[in-house]
Amino acid sequence: MNRAYAVMTALICLLFASAGYADQPHPWQLDFQAPATPIMHQIRWFNHYTLVFIVPITLLVLALLVVVALKFRASANPVPSRTSHNTAIEIIWTLGPVLILFFLAIPSFNLLNAQLEIPESDMTVKATATQWQWNYEYEGTPAPVAFDSFMLKETDRAAAGKTDVATYPRLLAVDNEMVVPVGKTVRLLVTAAPSDVIHAFAMPAFGLKIDAVPGRLNETWFNAEKEGLYYGQCSELCGKDHAYMPIAIRVVSEDRYNTWLAQAATDLPGANKALMAAVDAPAGNLAVAANEAK
Numbered sequence: 001m002n003r004a005y006a007v008m009t010a011l012i013c014l015l016f017a018s019a020g021y022a023d024q025p026h027p028w029q030l031d032f033q034a035p036a037t038p039i040m041h042q043i044r045w046f047n048h049y050t051l052v053f054i055v056p057i058t059l060l061v062l063a064l065l066v067v068v069a070l071k072f073r074a075s076a077n078p079v080p081s082r083t084s085h086n087t088a089i090e091i092i093w094t095l096g097p098v099l100i101l102f103f104l105a106i107p108s109f110n111l112l113n114a115q116l117e118i119p120e121s122d123m124t125v126k127a128t129a130t131q132w133q134w135n136y137e138y139e140g141t142p143a144p145v146a147f148d149s150f151m152l153k154e155t156d157r158a159a160a161g162k163t164d165v166a167t168y169p170r171l172l173a174v175d176n177e178m179v180v181p182v183g184k185t186v187r188l189l190v191t192a193a194p195s196d197v198i199h200a201f202a203m204p205a206f207g208l209k210i211d212a213v214p215g216r217l218n219e220t221w222f223n224a225e226k227e228g229l230y231y232g233q234c235s236e237l238c239g240k241d242h243a244y245m246p247i248a249i250r251v252v253s254e255d256r257y258n259t260w261l262a263q264a265a266t267d268l269p270g271a272n273k274a275l276m277a278a279v280d281a282p283a284g285n286l287a288v289a290a291n292e293a294k
Contacts, residue, residue, distance in 0.1 A: 023205060023230040024169055033205045036230060036251075037222045040207035042111050049107060053100055115207075118221045121187035125178060129192045129199035129212040129234065132241040136178050139189075143265035149174045151244050161276060172231040176272060177248040179264075181257035185223045191216060200236035203247060209235060224251040227279075252279060 025033065035041045071077065126137040138145040152162060152173040160175060162168040180186050190201045192212040199212040206222045212234075224230075234245040252260070256278060263271035 023228050024172060025204070025231075035207070036205040036224050036226055036228070037207055038225070039111075039115055039222065040205060042114060043207045046107055046111055050104060053104065057100075115220070118187060118219065119185055121221060122184040123180070124187040124189065125180070126189040126191070127178075127201055127212070129190075129201070129238075129245075130196050131239050132234070132245040134201075134245070134247060136176075138261070141261060141265070143262075145261060145264050145268075147176050147264075147268050149176045149178070149248070151175075151246050161273060164280075167229065167280065169231070171244065172233070172246045172248070174246055174248045176268065177229065177250040179250045179252060179257060179260050179275065180224060181254040182224055182227050182251050184254070185221060188220050188222065190218045190220065197238050198236050199234045199238045199245070201232070201247060202235035203230060203232035203249060205230045206232075206249075208232070211236060224249075227251045227253065250275070250279070 023033075023036075032040070032044050032047065035044050072080070124139040126139060128135040128137070132151075134149045136147060136149060151171065152160060152168065152175050154170070156175070157163050157168070162173055188201070188208070188210075190210050190212045192199050192214045194214050196214050198214070200209060201212055202209040203222070206224065208220060208222055210218050210220045212218070228251055230249045230251065232247040232249075234242060234247070236242075238245070252275065256275060260271045260275045263274065
């Protein structure tokens, strides 16, 4: 009995695993990652809303194909109809799609407007892509803060204090995460190095995906609703190491962000390790970082 209960509990945990982790993809995940910004909430709602139209249309088309294949096959219908048109059918299949597109267009344009209309921001970060890394520059800060972000090598995990693969997954963890405060509107400027190729900055939990084009400065925004460590990737084919160009954003409280920002201007590794110790030490994940930050 106890064994059956344990198995059932494990299956339930696996089934609803995505609800507990909003920061990274999970095996057999069917839906989007749990939303962490207002825009992603709208995107997820719109995805479910469109399924209300897509599923019935797909089933209707499938049913029509089956009926036509069975009822009008050569053996069952040796003399085909010579009907050239039907006014009622013409009206139905003209007005039907128009109404469907109307119901899809309104929320679609509302979502697009919310994405493109950048509200008054609390801070600005510039993300520059090169093969195959990201560089982050914090603008308008008391002291300049800029750093590169590379994918974390497996051999560097222990030194970085990132041995917990669940929190710092293989091929997604980076050496230096972008750090932002929770509940603040971040204006994100995205570009690529002048002599580089096109990249794309994508953060699924935030509903972000914008091209990084050499010589062009694109901008977007996000407002993270909850603290955590969120992962994305370059989503534009950019060369042989395209798959090894992850994006990591750490969302922390405003106080911890201000402390990190002040130290990062002169000691980025120390600031990162101190922040990791403060955020992850309660979970017992980063004893190494806590020791090194002292």
